[in-house]
Amino acid sequence: MDLTSISKFLSYVLRHHPESIGLVVDENGWAEVEELISKAQREGKSIDHTILEQVLNHGSKQRFILSEDTNYIRAGYGHSIDVELQMKPKTPPKQLYHGTAKRNVDAILAEGLRAGNRNFVHLSATRDEARNVGSRHGAPVILTIAAIRMAEAGYEVYQSESESSIWLTKQVPASFVELS
Secondary structure, X not given: OOHHHHHHHHHHHHHHOHXXXXXXXXXXXXXXXXXXXXXXXXXXXXXOHHHHHHHHXXXXXXXXXXXXXXXXXXXXXXXXXXOOOOOOOOOOOOOEEEEEEHHHHHHHHHHOEEOOOOOOEEEEOOXXXXXXXXXXXXXXXXXXXXXXXXXXXXXXXXXXXXXXXXXXXXXXXXXXXXXX
């Protein structure tokens, strides 16, 4: 099994469906590393401490966080399960970006961005990152978010603990969204 496949498996389990392998995560999304490895192996996934470390260091996005004592792991962002990531609001840059498919643009410009089945709306620090995200859904359209104005208006914005180029918020009202 390649590292990308393992990363996708870990994302699925730690972000969305820990119950799919009988994994217990606490209210902050932390799971015991030993339990994760054991239950993943029971599902036929060849994961051990060495492979887990390689996945943590693989790729440009840091999707997972190990606790300081390395006994626990969690996804850093992207959850659809109810977890409290204990993030503190942070002053964002003037602008952030959101990549989406063309079919979504009219609704977003009218209604803003909502988290949907996730806990947060994901915003990117650069247009290129937003383009990469949007391209997962077809030809990407990049939206510019007036992030600092939004924060000044009282909307909380958080920077991902695991990936500094990812910013999170509960919603982006349409008044802060502009077609780039």
